[in-house]
Amino acid sequence: MFSRQRIKGLIKKEFIQLKRDRPTLVMIVMIPVVQLLLFGYAVNTDPKYLPASVILRDDTFLTRSIVSALERSEYFRIAGAVFSDNAGDARLRSGKDMFVITFPDGFTADVVRGKAPSVLIEADASDPTSVSGALGALQGIAESVIAKELKGPLADLAAVRPPFSFTVQKKYNPEGFTRYNIVPGLIGMVLIFTGVMMTAMALTRERERGTMENLLSMPARPFEIMVGKICPFIFIGFFQSGVILFLARFLFGIPVLGSGGVLAAALLLFITCNLLLGYLISTAAKNQTQALQMSIFVLLPSLMLTGFMFPFYGMPEWAQYLGSCIPLTYFLRIVRAVMLKGAGFADVAPNFWSLTAFVAIITLITMKAYKKTLD
């Protein structure tokens, strides 16, 4: 028979130990809270306020009314006007805009003459979930403009057939395959998971095995130790990326459209960034369990706030700000642009600067946090 007293005693012991294990307690509370907040508020599979540019070749009451109807639908956030097709293309390719809306010359006149012209909407379909909601709303938007503007003598125009329509041109991923968006993102996800987890253990393992005391008694500089810990994993990161790129090519038929050099440079920066982040965790964590918990805490937002799983522009503004503080956000933009849109360095340069800044800042914090003594 089991002893009730013994079981009670055992339970009590576990409770006492748990009570004294602050980090675990914090995690127990924070994980559900953070998950709920992120999933509940930040994640939105029907994203609104997607950035769009307008090429207005016909500036009349009608075209302006259509633009404002697009804005009123809340799906489009008209960032501004561009004046050439090339400029519009560049904005799409760099990911600044998800739509470019073009009103052709003489659009209003054609409507009045009953020629039923169309508004061209070019959509960045590399992230199909993001744009599908907005595209679905176009029909309704057209109807509301017709009802509002084509009155009096123009009312007849609406009677026969739609006086104008939207022509949608999906770019980069016309079939709307979600995996086109997911697979490049997966590189980022795999890199951040393994990178952070691996190096998060780096110093805690030394500490737990008692070898840290030895290492500290030798004349090795903190920066040297850090580089030593990180370097092997840079190679591992490149190896992992290679595997994914290879599989993407031969299993899913996703090639790298852009420059391999730009992609490699982005990989190097991003891998380094992850490893530094993990190393920072390991300077702070007391043991491996704690390091693991802290890693998960860092990884969860990367999963949800960066546009990996859910559309970035689908998140409310505050969540987008949070997402902007995560390196993966920028890496995803680079890797998707380079792989799917054939973007070059100039298209994605701002994301490079952001990643570089992360590397510099995390290195500085790590050097500050690193303890040269056992105090």
Place this chain on the structure above:
Amino acid sequence: MDEAAIDVRGLSKSFGGRTVVNSIDIRVPKGRIFGFLGPNGSGKTTTIRMLCGLLTPDGGEGTCLGMDFRTQAEKIKEKVGYMTQKFSFWEDLTIRENLEFVANVFCMNRVSERVEKALKGLGLESRADQLAGALSGGWKQRLALAACILHEPEILLLDEPTAGVDPKARREFWDELYRLSEAGLTVLVSTHYMDEAERCHEIVYIAYGDLMAKGSVEEVIAKTKLKTFRVGGKNAAKVREALEGNPAVATTALFGEDLHVSGTDGEALKRLIAPQASENGLSLDEVPTSLEDAFIYYMNRAKEN
């Protein structure tokens, strides 16, 4: 006065309000083997860690090899070998890999040559590719020593190096220390083995953070002013019970059938023991006070304070 390898004054450290090392002065002349004695938890490890820059002292000043030990810790590390109490080399590296790592961290030239020489010196050439974790306690200790002196340090700090090592390995270890000391290396070794303390040129005794005595073994014993009597024969244990708690008795210890009784007042002690001895038909004679008696005497005295 000889040139000092280590010369620190007023060394202090406390953890969470508890004083672990209380204003200790240590002066170790060059080329000497200096013993560091004290019970468990007396602050030996903390002192050694402060000397090699692993802990920041709360107070104190001084030099190691002429360099300020508070501000030039990084420089000092290059000339100091520190052997930790617990084996702290990498168990998932082989013996050779450990030695090569150390040689590289100390930026030494001719790495493979030096490593081979060290392996030969250890007698470990045939097992050089075995994982360090697979070694027995004695071999681990020899590997640790070899790794600590690989970069030819001027000071060797050893924290209870022979704990858990058999007597033969211990003797060989000490033979090696003597060789190194003759070659000019300064050794500071902490221990609580009396026989090891007696091998040191000079010892200091610390208990609960306070420095109790220093000097040669003879001086440290003499400083206690203890007189020791040996009560021999059967039933000596009974005499011990009778003496228990008497203020004139500082320490008692049984060695087989003999009882050693020590006290600072020799005459009073003799008056106390003599009737007991004759009553039980036991022999009574005065013997030299051992270091162990002195050790326990200091320890008890430190506790009282």
